[in-house]
Amino acid sequence: MTNIRDLAREAHVSVTTVSRVLNDHPYVADDKRQAVQAAIQKLGYIRNQTAVHLSTGQTHTIGVMLPFVDHPYHAAILQGIARCAFEEGYRFLTWQTNYVESHEHTVLKALAQREVDGLIIVSHSLSVDEILQYEQYGPIVFCEYHPHASSVYINHYTAFQKGLKALQSLHHTEIGICLGRPDSTNSLARKQAYQDTVSDDARPEWIYEQALTIEDGAHVARAWLNQSQRPTAILTASDHVAAGIILELREQGYRIPEDLAVIGFDGSDLAVVLNLTTVAVPYETIGRHAFSIAISDSWQQHPQTEIPTTLKNGTTASILCVK
Amino acid sequence: MTNIRDLAREAHVSVTTVSRVLNDHPYVADDKRQAVQAAIQKLGYIRNQTAVHLSTGQTHTIGVMLPFVDHPYHAAILQGIARCAFEEGYRFLTWQTNYVESHEHTVLKALAQREVDGLIIVSHSLSVDEILQYEQYGPIVFCEYHPHASSVYINHYTAFQKGLKALQSLHHTEIGICLGRPDSTNSLARKQAYQDTVSDDARPEWIYEQALTIEDGAHVARAWLNQSQRPTAILTASDHVAAGIILELREQGYRIPEDLAVIGFDGSDLAVVLNLTTVAVPYETIGRHAFSIAISDSWQQHPQTEIPTTLKNGTTASILCVK
DNA sequence: CCTTGCCGTGAAACGCGTTCCATAGATTAA
DNA sequence: TTAATCTATGGAACGCGTTTCACGGCAAGG
Numbered sequence: 001m002t003n004i005r006d007l008a009r010e011a012h013v014s015v016t017t018v019s020r021v022l023n024d025h026p027y028v029a030d031d032k033r034q035a036v037q038a039a040i041q042k043l044g045y046i047r048n049q050t051a052v053h054l055s056t057g058q059t060h061t062i063g064v065m066l067p068f069v070d071h072p073y074h075a076a077i078l079q080g081i082a083r084c085a086f087e088e089g090y091r092f093l094t095w096q097t098n099y100v101e102s103h104e105h106t107v108l109k110a111l112a113q114r115e116v117d118g119l120i121i122v123s124h125s126l127s128v129d130e131i132l133q134y135e136q137y138g139p140i141v142f143c144e145y146h147p148h149a150s151s152v153y154i155n156h157y158t159a160f161q162k163g164l165k166a167l168q169s170l171h172h173t174e175i176g177i178c179l180g181r182p183d184s185t186n187s188l189a190r191k192q193a194y195q196d197t198v199s200d201d202a203r204p205e206w207i208y209e210q211a212l213t214i215e216d217g218a219h220v221a222r223a224w225l226n227q228s229q230r231p232t233a234i235l236t237a238s239d240h241v242a243a244g245i246i247l248e249l250r251e252q253g254y255r256i257p258e259d260l261a262v263i264g265f266d267g268s269d270l271a272v273v274l275n276l277t278t279v280a281v282p283y284e285t286i287g288r289h290a291f292s293i294a295i296s297d298s299w300q301q302h303p304q305t306e307i308p309t310t311l312k313n314g315t316t317a318s319i320l321c322v323k
Numbered sequence: 324m325t326n327i328r329d330l331a332r333e334a335h336v337s338v339t340t341v342s343r344v345l346n347d348h349p350y351v352a353d354d355k356r357q358a359v360q361a362a363i364q365k366l367g368y369i370r371n372q373t374a375v376h377l378s379t380g381q382t383h384t385i386g387v388m389l390p391f392v393d394h395p396y397h398a399a400i401l402q403g404i405a406r407c408a409f410e411e412g413y414r415f416l417t418w419q420t421n422y423v424e425s426h427e428h429t430v431l432k433a434l435a436q437r438e439v440d441g442l443i444i445v446s447h448s449l450s451v452d453e454i455l456q457y458e459q460y461g462p463i464v465f466c467e468y469h470p471h472a473s474s475v476y477i478n479h480y481t482a483f484q485k486g487l488k489a490l491q492s493l494h495h496t497e498i499g500i501c502l503g504r505p506d507s508t509n510s511l512a513r514k515q516a517y518q519d520t521v522s523d524d525a526r527p528e529w530i531y532e533q534a535l536t537i538e539d540g541a542h543v544a545r546a547w548l549n550q551s552q553r554p555t556a557i558l559t560a561s562d563h564v565a566a567g568i569i570l571e572l573r574e575q576g577y578r579i580p581e582d583l584a585v586i587g588f589d590g591s592d593l594a595v596v597l598n599l600t601t602v603a604v605p606y607e608t609i610g611r612h613a614f615s616i617a618i619s620d621s622w623q624q625h626p627q628t629e630i631p632t633t634l635k636n637g638t639t640a641s642i643l644c645v646k
Numbered sequence: 647c648c649t650t651g652c653c654g655t656g657a658a659a660c661g662c663g664t665t666c667c668a669t670a671g672a673t674t675a676a
Numbered sequence: 677t678t679a680a681t682c683t684a685t686g687g688a689a690c691g692c693g694t695t696t697c698a699c700g701g702c703a704a705g706g
Contacts, residue, residue: 001691001692003691003692003693004692004693004694005692005693008656013655013656014655014656014657015656015657015692015693015694016655016656016657016694016695017654017655017656018693019693019694019695020654020655022693023693023694026653027652027653027654027655028654028655029653029654029655032654032655046432046435046436047436047692047693048377048436048437048691048692048693049433049436049437049438049693050373050376050377050382050437050438050691050692050693051377051661051691051692051693051694052692052693052694053373053376053377053693054371054373054374054376054377054661054662054663054691054692054693054694055660055661055692055693055694055695056661056693056694056695057661059373061416068402069398069401069402069405070395070398070399070401070402070607071398072393072395072398072592075392075393075394075395075398076393078392078393078417079391079392079393079419082392082417082418082419083419086418086419086426091416091418091433091438092416092417093384093414093415093416094401094405094415094417095405095409095414096402096405096406096409103409109369110372110414112369113369113370113371113372114371114372114373115372115373115414214592214595214596240592243592243595243596247595247596247598269395269537269563269566269593270592270593270596272537272566272570273537273566273570273593273596273597274596284393324661324662326661326662326663327662327663327664328662328663331686336685336686337685337686337687338662338663338664338686338687339664339665339685339686339687339688340684340685340686341663342663342664342665343684343685345663346663346664349683350682350683350684350685351684351685352683352684352685355684355685370662370663371661371662371663373661373662373663374661374662374663374664374691375662375663375664376663377661377662377663377664377691377692377693378662378663378664378665378690378691379663379664379691380691647706648705648706649704649705649706650703650704650705650706651702651703651704651705652701652702652703652704653700653701653702653703654699654700654701654702655698655699655700656697656698656699657696657697657698658695658696658697658698659694659695659696659697660693660694660695660696661692661693661694661695662691663690663691664689664690664691665688665689665690665691666687666688666689666690667686667687667688667689668685668686668687668688669684669685669686669687670683670684670685671682671683671684672681672682672683672684673680673681673682673683674679674680674681674682675678675679675680675681676677676678676679676680
């Protein structure tokens with residue numbers, strides 16, 4: 001493997017000059033520049049990026065921590081990160097943690113070990129304080145709302161409220177909700193929105209937890225079927241869950257939305273094919289913003305960027321469109 | 324930032340000994356080992372991975388080239404790679420190329436520049452020969468069949484044939500197919516399977532190309548509607564396209580499968596919610612295999628690993644299940 | 647004519663962990 | 677008892693690009 005010292009010898013210049021040519025530094029005479037370029041051609045030189053990384057102390061790489069890469073919601077954020085990273089000449093490393101804390105620590109350590117210049121945390125189970133201890137090693141940007149950290153987020157409180165109010169405007173008073181991991185930041189905000197919005201009508205047995213997948217949705221549907229007092233509408237925290245509920249109930253001969261109105265969350269392809277009413281979230285935008293904060297200096301101010309959501313009409317909340 | 328020389332000074336040993344402690348080398352006396360560990364604690368030393376990479380000439384990182392990260396099919400492969408990478412203590416970098424050749428070159432250059440130890444190519448538009456020129460810099464594993472390269476693949480010919488034969492066994496003789504990028508390796512194999520399997524009934528106007536997304540599926544449906552001679556069944560190359568066709572036709576008042584039988588491809592969530600008959604592909608398995616080949620020495624023999632597919636019954640090819 | 651200041655160039659240090667090689671005492675095999 | 681190993685340890689080179697600093701030359705400002 002030829003290196004810049006070989007080039008310097010070949011071109012009869014110093015390594016400094018070679019480095020200048022490589023980095024387009026202006027203070028190089030034309031003849032020397034050409035001599036170096038000729039040497040590069042002749043010896044087939046290829047720059048060793050690892051050496052650059054060590055020398056500059058930067059890897060031009062951002063790490064992404066997320067529980068699963070194959071959930072459409074995460075994939076869409078990755079998409080945004082990927083786009084932005086490419087444009088900026090950055091790379092990104094993805095770590096799938098499955099919400100295992102030791103795995104999350106591995107990721108944080110990678111920042112400390114300077115494997116990456118910064119970290120984007122899509123979702124996590126470690127406490128924010130614990131994570132923020134690593135901020136001394138580089139920027140950490142959350143894709144969730146955290147008041148004392150850089151965060152790009154959607155307001156799950158108002159987003160959920162949007163869904164609930166839509167159901168109320170369709171004269172539903174008996175409304176249930178589905179949540180994912182019950183103690184996650186997002187779930188807490190959603191639960192709060194539920195309690196505040198339906199207030200007197202809020203019922204603990206109408207809060208279905210641990211609902212993340214299509215199968216979980218089917219479980220929810222069966223739980224609903226077994227209840228003596230059933231809500232007439234359910235707002236879910238993901239299109240997958242909404243899909244599971246709808247499929248299971250249709251299977252059992254129930255009609256959507258006549259027997260149960262359902263609203264999804266995400267605005268995924270599933271919502272398109274099932275014509276779900278859903279709270280659409282621009283995940284790609286979240287990824288883009290998170291990335292650009294991670295590579296700028298602005299992260300030090302812990303900027304808060306709220307990304308708006310929109311209610312997208314389908315036919316699962318009401319045959320008539322929700323206005 | 325403290326480094327191993329600081330540690331050596333603090334612990335009154337040589338840097339070599341420090342390095343040995345860090346790497347669990349046996350030839351270190353217990354007292355020295357403890358002295359070093361104490362120094363690590365005291366000075367808060369954190370290993371600089373970049374220096375390790377430069378020194379060892381390995382990055383413990385594999386690059387993944389794919390056109391889009393948010394397609395479920397690619398996300399599932401990534402999932403497999405992510406799992407395997409984590410288990411092996413490797414990292415992976417994802418590059419989204421959008422099938423742009425210059426972007427693909429960027430990825431290949433990264434291998435040459437030793438940013439990654441190897442490359443997994445999920446899908447590409449550059450020629451295989453061009454890509455293989457970079458094999459001198461490290462392993463390159465394809466997730467498609469290429470006889471002269473390491474590849475982990477599903478046999479698109481037999482997989483497609485499976486779908487076609489299922490339709491034939493349902494007494495369809497007028498069968499159309501949807502393809503993605505018409506000249507991709509996969510499409511060529513599929514086209515061949517089509518021509519061989521339906522032979523006399525193959526019709527160029529029943530080969531719908533450039534069909535990749537749900538919307539593309541809707542286009543196909545409209546094209547089908549406008550044809551005077553229509554196939555009675557369509558085998559698609561992705562569940563998205565199948566979904567698009569079905570939704571558009573249902574919208575127009577047609578019935579699936581009575582008016583048109585449809586079979587998808589991938590075995591994605593869409594297939595689940597629409598109860599699609601589909602050719603299920605274990606993408607995660609592909610990712611796992613590709614990764615383990617990339618980090619072993621076996622790639623040099625250009626191993627060929629075929630991953631089997633299965634036909635999954637739904638209700639879009641026949642009300643009765645396909646046997 | 648002298649002082650700034652910019653241009654062009656190179657030696658050497660730097661970032662930092664790994665590893666080859668030499669050294670020396672302690673064992674074990676012969 | 678001697679030769680051959682094994683254990684333990686350190687110096688120094690290595691991987692390789694970047695950057696600081698110093699220096700000579702030359703043009704513009706005063």
